[in-house]
Amino acid sequence: MTLIKSISGIRGTIGGQAGENLTAQDIVSCTAAFAAWMQKKGHAPLVVVGRDGRISGEMVSQLVIQTLRSMGISVVDLGLTTTPTVEIAVPEEGAGAGIIVTASHNPQQWNALKFLNHLGEFISAKDGEEFLALLNEPGAITYADVLDLGSYRKDGSYLEKHIGKILALPLVAVEAIRAKNFKIVVDGINSSGGFAVPALLESLGCEIIVLNGEPNGHFAHNPEPLPEHLEDLSNAVRKHRADLGIAVDPDVDRLAFVCEDGELFGEEYTLVAVADYVLKHQPGNTVSNLSSTRALSDVTAGYGGTYFASAVGEVNVVTRMKEVNAVIGGEGNGGVIYPGLHYGRDALAGIAFFLSLLAGNGLRASVLKSRYPSYTICKNKIDLRPGIDIDRLLLDLKERYRMHKINMEDGLKIDLDNGWIHLRKSNTEPIIRIYTESHSQVIAEHLAAKVKTDVNDILKGV
Numbered sequence: 001m002t003l004i005k006s007i008s009g010i011r012g013t014i015g016g017q018a019g020e021n022l023t024a025q026d027i028v029s030c031t032a033a034f035a036a037w038m039q040k041k042g043h044a045p046l047v048v049v050g051r052d053g054r055i056s057g058e059m060v061s062q063l064v065i066q067t068l069r070s071m072g073i074s075v076v077d078l079g080l081t082t083t084p085t086v087e088i089a090v091p092e093e094g095a096g097a098g099i100i101v102t103a104s105h106n107p108q109q110w111n112a113l114k115f116l117n118h119l120g121e122f123i124s125a126k127d128g129e130e131f132l133a134l135l136n137e138p139g140a141i142t143y144a145d146v147l148d149l150g151s152y153r154k155d156g157s158y159l160e161k162h163i164g165k166i167l168a169l170p171l172v173a174v175e176a177i178r179a180k181n182f183k184i185v186v187d188g189i190n191s192s193g194g195f196a197v198p199a200l201l202e203s204l205g206c207e208i209i210v211l212n213g214e215p216n217g218h219f220a221h222n223p224e225p226l227p228e229h230l231e232d233l234s235n236a237v238r239k240h241r242a243d244l245g246i247a248v249d250p251d252v253d254r255l256a257f258v259c260e261d262g263e264l265f266g267e268e269y270t271l272v273a274v275a276d277y278v279l280k281h282q283p284g285n286t287v288s289n290l291s292s293t294r295a296l297s298d299v300t301a302g303y304g305g306t307y308f309a310s311a312v313g314e315v316n317v318v319t320r321m322k323e324v325n326a327v328i329g330g331e332g333n334g335g336v337i338y339p340g341l342h343y344g345r346d347a348l349a350g351i352a353f354f355l356s357l358l359a360g361n362g363l364r365a366s367v368l369k370s371r372y373p374s375y376t377i378c379k380n381k382i383d384l385r386p387g388i389d390i391d392r393l394l395l396d397l398k399e400r401y402r403m404h405k406i407n408m409e410d411g412l413k414i415d416l417d418n419g420w421i422h423l424r425k426s427n428t429e430p431i432i433r434i435y436t437e438s439h440s441q442v443i444a445e446h447l448a449a450k451v452k453t454d455v456n457d458i459l460k461g462v
Helices: 024-041 057-070 083-093 125-135 158-167 174-180 193-203 231-239 268-281 295-302 314-324 347-361 365-370 390-400 441-460
Strands: 003-006 009-013 046-051 074-080 097-101 110-116 152-154 183-187 207-211 244-248 255-258 285-289 307-310 326-331 335-337 376-383 405-407 412-416 419-425 431-438
Touching: 003 125, 009 024, 024 057, 024 097, 024 110, 024 125, 046 057, 046 083, 057 074, 057 097, 057 110, 074 083, 083 097, 083 110, 083 158, 083 347, 158 193, 158 347, 174 347, 183 193, 183 231, 193 207, 193 244, 193 347, 207 231, 231 244, 231 255, 244 347, 255 268, 255 347, 268 285, 268 295, 268 326, 268 335, 268 347, 268 365, 285 295, 285 314, 295 307, 307 314, 314 326, 314 335, 335 347, 347 365, 376 441, 390 412, 390 419, 390 441, 419 441, 431 441
Parallel strands: 046 074, 046 097, 074 152, 183 207, 183 244, 285 307, 285 326
Antiparallel strands: 003 009, 009 110, 097 110, 244 255, 326 335, 376 431, 405 412, 412 419, 419 431
């Protein structure tokens, strides 16, 4: 059982001992500390709250809502919805913040609170540190008198508003998509994607087959949209002779496609394809994180733009996008961020752009994929034992690879002639993530095996 408190929020497994797992006590204390942070910053005393379809979602959401009200902060409750929908609702409501109850790609026993600022964007590292400090500061939290409790309002209209904003984007080719009458299989992973993605596709005139559509939180498979979890989706695309398969994570901010032949388009290539479409109509700069494929840099250069890398994490990508005025950005995990809509990963927007691309060029998804630079990324991890000095480990690795180009903005990124290696401590799990990329899968796997051996040697003192 696990509890992780970080600048990006609080995340853990439901049940067990307070302070060691995500219990009611931990949820209330962290929500109260966030409310105190809002009050200290002078933000409007209104919070937009939404949740994904997890088994614990309604319970956690109610704890959050009632804690906010007890602090004198009013709540607009979107109920069962998507992360990007909450992000859009916060500024629309003039709220001082937002809270999303979701553990994103983690399995069903997990849940989390994700905190948004008044712009509907994830709070910064500085804000996160201030919030965490209030958790342990005596007297930092004061609850409201009975006549000053926050109000409560439920609003289920925001998904429709969200989809309306997407359809109104000039780059979304609504009529061209409708004319194609695409047949699409959707894996809703028994969460918000089971109704949010079909709602978008219906508005675009698509024929839809839904797998795992009931948002009951009993995930039919591991909810992270990785190849090993999408076999049923691939089989369904073949069976129904569909044009496309779509997989999202439980809160609908990550996106992966399956081609018409049942083969995976590649989660890393979601952003690449969307950027290809956007840059064709809106030239400019792009951003992704250090663990994302080089293919985005190649595509960006083809349109005369400049590619920039950021540290891993949506807030870091957004910060870099604003710095370089990027027209499109995101993360290689299937996260697409389009500033013309909002600064947040949005699978629904990504779907609309991808279908616009397919409708405009008349290509099948498999043919489209073959036209992009071919890279293979291998994603591995090492479980962390208590007492491991991560910083020392990365410095030792840096010394071993000192003859190569090194970037330590976020963990350790090693650029090699035949690919790259990126190691970083996860913000959401007690692991070190290891990403490697090369033109060859064999080489990418070899790089991963080599650096794992190096890590084990260092830990053993070899």
